[in-house]
Amino acid sequence: MEQMQVDESVMKVEEPGHVTISNDSYEMETTTGTQPPHPGVHLESKTRLQIVVKKLHVCGEWKWLQGGEDTCGICRMEFESACNICKFPGDDCPLVLGTCRHAFHRHCIEKWIAAPTNQPKAQCPLCRQDWQVAEP
Amino acid sequence: MSNIALNRLQRECKEVVTNSEISETGIMIEILNENLTEIKGHIRGPPDTPYAGGMFDLDIKIPEQYPFSPPNVKFCTKIWHPNVSSQTGVICLDILKDQWAASLTLRTVLLSIQALMCTPEPKDPQDAVVAKQYMDKPAVFKATAEFWTVKFAKGHLDVNKEYQTRVDKLKDMGVREEEAISVLSCNNWDINRATVYIFS
Numbered sequence: 214m215e216q217m218q219v220d221e222s223v224m225k226v227e228e229p230g231h232v233t234i235s236n237d238s239y240e241m242e243t244t245t246g247t248q249p250p251h252p253g254v255h256l257e258s259k260t261r262l263q264i265v266v267k268k269l270h271v272c273g274e275w276k277w278l279q280g281g282e283d284t285c286g287i288c289r290m291e292f293e294s295a296c297n298i299c300k301f302p303g304d305d306c307p308l309v310l311g312t313c314r315h316a317f318h319r320h321c322i323e324k325w326i327a328a329p330t331n332q333p334k335a336q337c338p339l340c341r342q343d344w345q346v347a348e349p
Numbered sequence: 350m351s352n353i354a355l356n357r358l359q360r361e362c363k364e365v366v367t368n369s370e371i372s373e374t375g376i377m378i379e380i381l382n383e384n385l386t387e388i389k390g391h392i393r394g395p396p397d398t399p400y401a402g403g404m405f406d407l408d409i410k411i412p413e414q415y416p417f418s419p420p421n422v423k424f425c426t427k428i429w430h431p432n433v434s435s436q437t438g439v440i441c442l443d444i445l446k447d448q449w450a451a452s453l454t455l456r457t458v459l460l461s462i463q464a465l466m467c468t469p470e471p472k473d474p475q476d477a478v479v480a481k482q483y484m485d486k487p488a489v490f491k492a493t494a495e496f497w498t499v500k501f502a503k504g505h506l507d508v509n510k511e512y513q514t515r516v517d518k519l520k521d522m523g524v525r526e527e528e529a530i531s532v533l534s535c536n537n538w539d540i541n542r543a544t545v546y547i548f549s
Binding site for chain 1: 449
């Protein structure tokens with residue numbers, strides 16, 4: 214997804230499985246069965262604990278670059294959610310930025326432009342300037 | 350109703366209900382049916398206006414194309430205001446017509462109507478009789494609007510005794526109170542002209 218950035222700082226570790234204690238070493242057990250077990254990564258520690266990470270569940274967060282923190286002014290959903298027509302967010306439900314710097318879900322602004330009252334020229338629903346898509 | 354309208358309305362209702370809006374601005378909504386096509390709006394009369402102390406109810410009808418078409422909003426509480434029909438409650442407000450924008454919400458619409466109650470636009474009237482009185486006889490307009498607030502919007506001001514006497518006179522002649530108030534208001538409370546209007 215070209216227009217997206219993955220924000221490294223929000224990578225999270227989730228679902229650690231359960232921890233078993235054997236002697237002085239802590240082990241994160243992998244819960245899924247069939248794959249060959251990863252040898253694990255030894256974590257350095259200043260304590261006596263010997264921690265071996267065998268599995269990490271990494272999750273990323275993405276944001277549209279054009280959207281900012283706001284919600285779509287037409288459907289009122291977060292930009293990173295799908296518009297009310299689409300089931301899934303992402304490339305299939307992109308944002309469009311106007312020359313006035315206001316962004317909307319593409320499907321939302323297209324419906325606004327197509328509304329009979331907005332013919333022949335639609336205005337931005339937020340600032341009423343003539344709507345024109347900003348060049349990327 | 351389309352999915353987009355329903356989803357958005359559900360969010361909007363939350364916005365109005367949870368925003369501690371009621372205490373701060375005096376706007377409220379009441380959901381009448383599950384598919385959110387009909388909603389009741391309530392606006393508290395703004396302070397320092399003839400509507401202060403009153404509670405005004407509005408009928409809101411959501412069109413199929415919402416939010417790409419404006420909601421249909423009209424007063425169901427009778428109100429004496431240059432931009433609202435004193436007969437039907439229809440509101441003349443640009444954002445409910447050609448100036449509608451998809452980014453507007455029930456909340457902003459109700460706030461706009463409340464602002465219109467503070468600042469009438471007599472040059473773009475919905476009710477020409479009211480607008481003329483507003484411009485030519487501002488004191489009569491104020492007293493009339495206050496009288497309507499007390500009578501129709503549960504305002505708690507004292508009722509204008511002089512006006513009430515004239516209403517009662519017409520009632521004694523068999524005129525319904527609502528009609529008596531309306532005709533007297535339209536005739537700047539001249540009881541003779543009001544009588545002629547009703548019985549001729």
